[in-house]
Amino acid sequence: MFRPSAYVGRVMRIDPVRRQSVISLGSTLALTAIGFLSTMFFAHTVGPAILGAYFLFVAYYSVFNLIGDGGFGGAAVKRISEGVDQNAYFTAFVFLRVMLLVASVGLLLLLRPLLVDLTASGAFPWLLAALVVSVFTNVAANGVYGTGKVGINQIGNLIDTLVRIIIQVIAVILGYGIAGLAGGFVAGLIAYGLFTFRFLDLSPAPFGLPHLRSLFSFSVWTFLSSSGYLVFSYADTIMIGYFMTDVDVGIYRVALQLTSIATFVTLALHTTLFPKISYWGKQGELSQVEHAIARGFTYSLLLAVPVVFGGWLLGERLLYFFYGAAFSVGAGALAILLPVQIAHVFMFLQTMSLNALNRPQDSFRVTAIAVCANILLNMTLIPLYGITGAAMATLITMVLNATLAGRSLSRCIRVRVESRPVAKIILAALVMSAAVAAFSYIIPLRNVFVLLGAIALGGLAYMLVLLKLDRGIRDDLKDLAEGLGIPWPGML
Numbered sequence: 001m002f003r004p005s006a007y008v009g010r011v012m013r014i015d016p017v018r019r020q021s022v023i024s025l026g027s028t029l030a031l032t033a034i035g036f037l038s039t040m041f042f043a044h045t046v047g048p049a050i051l052g053a054y055f056l057f058v059a060y061y062s063v064f065n066l067i068g069d070g071g072f073g074g075a076a077v078k079r080i081s082e083g084v085d086q087n088a089y090f091t092a093f094v095f096l097r098v099m100l101l102v103a104s105v106g107l108l109l110l111l112r113p114l115l116v117d118l119t120a121s122g123a124f125p126w127l128l129a130a131l132v133v134s135v136f137t138n139v140a141a142n143g144v145y146g147t148g149k150v151g152i153n154q155i156g157n158l159i160d161t162l163v164r165i166i167i168q169v170i171a172v173i174l175g176y177g178i179a180g181l182a183g184g185f186v187a188g189l190i191a192y193g194l195f196t197f198r199f200l201d202l203s204p205a206p207f208g209l210p211h212l213r214s215l216f217s218f219s220v221w222t223f224l225s226s227s228g229y230l231v232f233s234y235a236d237t238i239m240i241g242y243f244m245t246d247v248d249v250g251i252y253r254v255a256l257q258l259t260s261i262a263t264f265v266t267l268a269l270h271t272t273l274f275p276k277i278s279y280w281g282k283q284g285e286l287s288q289v290e291h292a293i294a295r296g297f298t299y300s301l302l303l304a305v306p307v308v309f310g311g312w313l314l315g316e317r318l319l320y321f322f323y324g325a326a327f328s329v330g331a332g333a334l335a336i337l338l339p340v341q342i343a344h345v346f347m348f349l350q351t352m353s354l355n356a357l358n359r360p361q362d363s364f365r366v367t368a369i370a371v372c373a374n375i376l377l378n379m380t381l382i383p384l385y386g387i388t389g390a391a392m393a394t395l396i397t398m399v400l401n402a403t404l405a406g407r408s409l410s411r412c413i414r415v416r417v418e419s420r421p422v423a424k425i426i427l428a429a430l431v432m433s434a435a436v437a438a439f440s441y442i443i444p445l446r447n448v449f450v451l452l453g454a455i456a457l458g459g460l461a462y463m464l465v466l467l468k469l470d471r472g473i474r475d476d477l478k479d480l481a482e483g484l485g486i487p488w489p490g491m492l
Contacts, residue, residue: 031266036322038165039257043183043323045172048250053121054181055253056241059234061130061185065138066230068104068131071223072096073142080146080202080281081275086207090146092138092212094204097385101135115463117241126182133186137193144196148275156196164188169392224364231371236390239378244386247326253389254323255330258315262307262341263348268301270352277356290413293353298418298425300345303474306429306462307405311338313436314445314454321448336391343398349407350415357412366404370397421470428466435461 042051076093080086105128118124145153164184171180241249273292281290311318315338316331354363374397381389409415436458445451467474 019173031488032261034161034165035192035257036261038169039254040322041169042172043250044256044325046177046181046255047247047324048247048326048475050177050250052241052246052248052250052253053117053123053178055237055249056117056246057121057123057178057182058185059237059241061127061134062230062234064104064108064127064131065134066223066227067107067132068097069138069223070096071099071139071219072100075219077274078144078218078278078355078358079211079214080143081148081278085207085211086147088207088211089215090143090202091204091208092215093142095207096212096215097135097139100290101131105131110189117246121178121246123178123182126179126186130182130186130189133189133193137189137196138202138474140193140197143200143202145275149199149398150272150275152196154193159195160188160192162188163191217222218358218360220360224368225370231374235374236378236382236394239382239388240390243382245264251327252333252390254327255319255320255334255387255391258318258322258334259307259311259337259341262304262311262338263300263344265303266296266345266348266394269296269300270348273349274352274356277353278358281357282479285412289353289357290416293349293413294416294418296349297345298473299343300349301422301425302466304341304345306432306458307337308342309429310436310455310458311335311431313433313440314451317451318447321451330387333387333391335389340391340395340398343395343402347398347402347405350402350409353413354405356410359408359412362408362411363405366408367401369404370401373397373400374449378392421473424466424469424473428462428469431465432458432462 039051042054069080069288072093076089079089108131112119112124115124118127128198141153141156144156164187166180166184167187170182171184174180176183237249240252273296277289278293280286280292312335313333316328319330319334320328351363351367354360374393377393377396380388381393383389385392406415436454439457443450443453445454
C-alpha cells in the first residue's frame with residue numbers, strides 16, 4: 001500500500017543536489033507543459049493578434065520589472081545564500097525594492113505616450129498593477145530562494161502558472177481578450193507571493209551602509225547582465241512590434257516558445273545549481289563546480305539535441321496542428337530558433353556560474369558585447385527579412401555570448417564538455433531522426449494523431465539507443481528512478 005510518509009522519506013534520502021534537481025525538473029516540466037497547452041488554446045481561441053498584444057505586455061513588464069529590481073534581487077540571493085547577516089541583507093533588499101518601484105512606475109507613466117501598442121490594446125493599467133504586485137512577490141520569492149529552499153520556490157512558480165492560466169482560460173472563454181490574459185498574469189503573481197511568503201523564515205532586522213554597499217557592488221553587475229539577458233529575451237519581440245504588427249509578434253513568439261522545450265532541463269539546473277555553486281565557490285571547492293557544470297551541459301543537451309533534430313523534421317506540422325494554420329508561416333523562423341537553444345544551454349549555465357562565483361562583472365562584459373550586436377542585427381534584419389531576420393539575429397548573438405562566456409569562465413575554472421556522452425547523445429538523435437523520417441515517408445503526417453505517433457516513435461527510439469550506448473547516463477537515470485520509487489524496465 002502506498003504510504004506518503006514512506007515515499008517522502010525515500011525521496012529525502014536522495015543526494016540533495018540530485019533531489020533538488022528532480023524537484024526543479026518536475027516543476028519546470030509541469031510549467032512547460034501547462035504553458036504549451038494554454039498557448040495552443042489561446043492561439044486557436046483569440047488568434048495571433050491578441051496573443052501578440054499579450055506577448056508585448058509581458059515584454060514591457062519584464063523591462064520595467066527589471067528596472068524596479070535593479071539587480072538587487074540577484075544580489076540579495078547571493079548575499080543571503082552566503083549565510084552571513086541574512087536578515088539584515090533581506091531588510092536592505094526590501095527597502096531598495098520599494099524605492100525602485102517608485103522609479104520604475106514613474107518612468108512608465110512618463111513614457112506612456114510612446115507606448116502606443118500597449119495603450120491601444122488596453123493593457124497599460126494591468127502593467128501598472130503587475131509592477132506593484134511584483135514587489136511583494138519578488139521579496140518573498142528571493143528570500144526563500146536565498147535560504148536554499150529551491151523546491152518551495154519552484155512550487156511557487158508552478159502555483160503562479162496554474163492560477164494565471166486557469167483565470168486566463170476562464171476570462172478568454174467569457175470574451176475578455178487581452179484584459180483576461182493580463183489580469184490572469186497579475187493573479188498568478190499574487191498567488192506566487194502569498195505561497196512563498198508562508199515559508200519565508202527571514203525577518204526585519206537593522207541594516208547599515210556596509211550591507212547596502214555590498215548589495216550595490218553585486219547588483220550593478222547583475223543588473224547589467226540581466227539587462228543583457230532581457231535583450232535576448234524581448235528586444236526582438238518589441239522591435240517586431242515596432243516594425244511590423246501584433247500578428248507577426250504572435251507568430252514569432254509562438255515559434256520561439258515551441259523551441260523553448262529544448263531548455264527546460266537547463267532552467268531546472270540553473271535554479272538548483274546557483275546557490276550550490278555560490279557555496280562551493282565561497283568554500284574554495286572549485287572541483288565540485290567544474291564537475292557540476294560539465295554534468296549540467298550533458299544533461300541539458302540530453303533533451304536539447306533531440307528536440308532540435310525533431311523540430312527540423314516536424315516543425316511546420318507542429319505549428320500547423322498545435323497552434324493553427326495562421327502560425328505555420330513561422331516555420332522558417334522556427335528552424336533558425338531551434339539551434340539557438342543549443343547555444344542557450346552553454347550561455348545560460350556559464351553566465352550563471354560567473355555570477356555564482358562572484359564574477360558578475362565578467363558576465364556583464366561578455367553579455368554587453370552580444371547585446372550591442374543583437375540590437376544592431378535586429379534593427380538591420382527585421383525590416384529586411386521580418387521574423388526570420390529576428391531569428392537570425394538571435395542565433396548569431398546567442399552563439400557569440402556563449403563563446404565569450406566560456407572564455408571568461410575558463411579563466412577561473414576548467415570548463416569542459418563530456419565529449420563521449422555528448423557524442424552518444426548526438427548519435428542517438430540521428431537514429432531518432434532516421435526513424436521519424438522513415439515513419440513520415442510511409443505514413444504522411446496529415447492529422448495530429450499521426451504527428452503524435454511520429455513524436456512518440458522518435459522519443460522511444462532516442463531513449464532506447466541512448467540508454468544502450470551510455471552506461472553512465474543509464475545508471476544515473478536508473479538510480480534516480482529507484483530513489484523515486486519508479487520501476488525500471490528489466491530490459492534496460
